[in-house]
Structure formats: structure tokens, C-alpha cells
Amino acid sequence: MDVTFLKSLYDTPGPIASVYLDMRRATEDAPKVIELRWRALHRELAEQGTPAATVEAIERIVAEENTQRESGTLAVFAADGEVVHSDLLPGQPRAELARYAPLPHVKPLLAQRGQPIAYLVATVDRLGGEITCVSRGGDRRTIAVKPDEDFPVRKTKAGDMFRQDKQQRAAEEVWRINAKKVAHAIVGAVDDCGADIVVLAGDVRARTAVQEELSEPVLSRVVDAGGAGPALDEEITRAVELKRAEHLTSLVGRFDEQLTKHGRAVEGLEGVTDALRKGQVACLFLEDRPESSITLWTGPQATEVATSADRLRELGVADPVEDLADAALIRALAGTDGELVLLPPESLRAESRTGALLRYVD
Structure with missing residues (x-):
């Protein structure tokens, strides 16, 4: 996943407060429940030494979101009395948390966003259809495709045989047009939004006719959802999750191959931090382990990261600071425009469950 959107977050010097608050609304008294949840996190921030002005800045965002009556997980990052980034994510947080540390704690945010998959949904009938494109960044666009021909669209069932055959052929020609x-609209939309999946739903004859007109590269991405109807959202979710799993499996396979055969990959914290300092990392692999307490040492610049303070001092960093390894690695990755792959536990055989595909080798 692309983490460059976090760059502005790292422009603010730490320490920085990171908060994940459950904003779900299951009952009428949800606003009061959310206030109680926030108070608990407020206390945690205060106990960790977060400046009052920074806590107050987060509280203003919480209050504002609470009045909006939106639901999900609120992620907020603040420093020096100002909120530097906030996001309302769908669903519940894996854990509510409040942390005041040298670096923002962004991995829960990225894990909840998930590996982005661009997709297209086309609901078709014999007159045309509606196409919805969702980009990897979450931008949504809907296109209505109106018919060039709208009569006749149904075959006749009885009458003069010659006339019946003629009208049937005419109806089939209208369907085809x-x-x-x-x-044509689907192919153009796929190019525009970079869709990895095309979910096709609607009238069975229309679906068949549309698929016959699609180019092979687009046809290979089609998931036929049948008539779908109320079940369409479930079909979309299933298709996206399957594509995400296929994508991750492919990337892990590529990493293993490069590591064992071609040398364009590294594993373990020592190798990965060395590659990040050189700007070599094209793709960073991290297992998503919320309980991990492994730390690294960092300096003021994004690529100043190492497994020991002494190593950074050798590189000219006067006052290294220690923080969670994933926070330090993701900052360095964002600063060098690399891609992040978050994997479930036990997915990676690499040392320290950490590895990287490289842009180049020394």
C-alpha cells in the first residue's frame, strides 16, 4: 500500500499523540458512551505526559465528530497543540488506544485501511447500465450508460412467423448495440480508475452480451455476481477480499524468490534498516503484530533508523531516540516513497518477520 499520504504527518517533530477511538453508535445514548470512551483515553494521554494543549486539540476533533453522528474508528494524531492528521475509518478499532511517543503510531491506521484494491461495479440490463468505480484511494465515481437504441428490447411471443422472426432479430441487435x-464504457472506466476487479451484475442476457464485447485484459478481471440485487454488497466484499489475498500471496512469493535466488531482497531488522537508509526499499513487508514491543532507534530525518543508538551516532545523529520498530520503519518507508505490505502473523518466513524487496542491489 502507498504510505506517501503520511509524509505531512512526519513533517511535525515529535513527540506526537496517537489516538484510536471507537465512534460506533449502537444505541440512542451513543454520544454519552463515546464521551466516556474518550475520557478513558484522555486520562491515558495525561499519564503519559501529553501537553494539555495537545489533548485539548484532540478533544475538539472528538467533539466535532461526535456531533456529526458518524460511525467507525476515529484516528487522530496531534502535536504542539495542533491536530496534524485525522481519519474516520469504517468499522471498530482492534483496540482503543492512546499513545504519546517520538513517532506517530500509524500501523493500526494502515491495518484498518487494508491493502487497497480498486474495483468497478457494473449493473446492466438490456437498455444500458450503471457503472461505479472506486479507486485505490477510495474516490468513487458513477457513470450512467444510456441506450443508443431502446426499441424493441423484447422478443415477440406470438404473431406472424415472419414478423416474429424479424422483431426477434431486431431485439437481439438492440441488445448487442x-x-x-x-x-466500451467499462473498458474506459477500468483504465481511468485502475480497477483490479470488475464485478458484473444484472440481467443474465445483458451480462453475457457485455462480456462478449469486453477486451481480454478486462474480461480476465470480471467477477460475475449474477442478478445480485440486495446481495451485491456481499459479492463486492467477497471479490475484493479474494483479490487482496491473491495480491499478498503473489508479493510474498516474489519476495521469497528474490531472497533465495536473485538477491534483490533482504530480511531482518539489520538488513532492512540498512536498505532503508540507502533508499533501496521498493516494498517493505511487516507482519501485523499489535502486541510487538520490538524497538529501533531513529534520528530527525526519515531515513535515520538503525538497530542501535551507537550505529546512528556513527552516522552523525547526535541524539537518537527509541520507538516501536514498525513506527520507525513506516516513517522511513514513507520518506523514500516505498510500498508497504502488512501481513497476518506467521505469513513471512523471514528473520524478525520483516523483509524488503529492493529497487537495486549494491
Whole structure:
């Protein structure tokens, strides 16, 4: 996943407060419940020495979101009395937390966002269809495809045999013309939003006709959801999760191959931090272990990261600071425009459950 959107967050010198608050609303008294949840996190921040002005800045965001009556997980990052980044994520947090530390604690945010998958949903009938594109960044766009021909769209069932055959052929030609227009719109939309999946739903004859008009590269991404209807959202979620799992499996396989055969990969914290300092990392692999307490040492610059304070001092960093390893690695990755892959525990055989694909080797 692309983590460059975090760059502005790292422009603010630490320490920085990171808060994840459950904003879900299951009952009418949800606003009061959310206030109680926030008070608990407020106390945690105060106990960790967070300046009052910084806590107050977070509290203003919490209050504002509480009045909006939105639901999900509120992630807030603040320093020096100002909120530097906030996001409302769908669903519940894996754990509510409040942390005041040298670096922002962004891994829970990234884990909840998930590996982004761009997808397209096309609901079609014999007159045209509606196409919805969702980019990897979450931008949504809807396109209505109206028919070039709208009569006749149904075959006749009885009457003069010659006339019946003629009208049936005419109806099939209208279907084909409209299906071709929908297919053309789908191909263009796939290019625009970079869709990894095309979920196709609607009238069975229309779906078949549209698929016959799609180019092979687009057809290979099609997931036929049948008539779908109320079950369409479930079909979309299933298709996205399957594609995400396939994508992660492919990346891990590529990492293993490069590590064992071609040498364009490194493993373990020592190798990964060395590669990050040189700007070599194209793709960083981390297992998502919320309980991990492994730490690294960092300096003021994003790529100043090492497994020991002495190593950074050798590199000219006067006052190294210690923080969670994943926070330090993700900052360095964002600063060098690398991609992040978060994996479930036990997915990676690499040393320290950490590895990287490299842009180049020494």
C-alpha cells in the first residue's frame, strides 16, 4: 500500500499523540458512551505526559465528530497543540488506544485501511447500465450508460412467423448495440480508475452480451455476481477480499524468490534498516503484530533508523531516540516513497518477520 499520504504527518517533530477511538453508535445514548470512551483515553494521554494543549486539540476533533453522528474508528494524531492528521475509518478499532511517543503510531491506521484494491461495479440490463468505480484511494465515481437504441428490447411471443422472426432479430441487435456501448464504457472506466476487479451484475442476457464485447485484459478481471440485487454488497466484499489475498500471496512469493535466488531482497531488522537508509526499499513487508514491543532507534530525518543508538551516532545523529520498530520503519518507508505490505502473523518466513524487496542491489 502507498504510505506517501503520511509524509505531512512526519513533517511535525515529535513527540506526537496517537489516538484510536471507537465512534460506533449502537444505541440512542451513543454520544454519552463515546464521551466516556474518550475520557478513558484522555486520562491515558495525561499519564503519559501529553501537553494539555495537545489533548485539548484532540478533544475538539472528538467533539466535532461526535456531533456529526458518524460511525467507525476515529484516528487522530496531534502535536504542539495542533491536530496534524485525522481519519474516520469504517468499522471498530482492534483496540482503543492512546499513545504519546517520538513517532506517530500509524500501523493500526494502515491495518484498518487494508491493502487497497480498486474495483468497478457494473449493473446492466438490456437498455444500458450503471457503472461505479472506486479507486485505490477510495474516490468513487458513477457513470450512467444510456441506450443508443431502446426499441424493441423484447422478443415477440406470438404473431406472424415472419414478423416474429424479424422483431426477434431486431431485439437481439438492440441488445448487442447497447451491450457494446456498456462494454466500451467499462473498458474506459477500468483504465481511468485502475480497477483490479470488475464485478458484473444484472440481467443474465445483458451480462453475457457485455462480456462478449469486453477486451481480454478486462474480461480476465470480471467477477460475475449474477442478478445480485440486495446481495451485491456481499459479492463486492467477497471479490475484493479474494483479490487482496491473491495480491499478498503473489508479493510474498516474489519476495521469497528474490531472497533465495536473485538477491534483490533482504530480511531482518539489520538488513532492512540498512536498505532503508540507502533508499533501496521498493516494498517493505511487516507482519501485523499489535502486541510487538520490538524497538529501533531513529534520528530527525526519515531515513535515520538503525538497530542501535551507537550505529546512528556513527552516522552523525547526535541524539537518537527509541520507538516501536514498525513506527520507525513506516516513517522511513514513507520518506523514500516505498510500498508497504502488512501481513497476518506467521505469513513471512523471514528473520524478525520483516523483509524488503529492493529497487537495486549494491
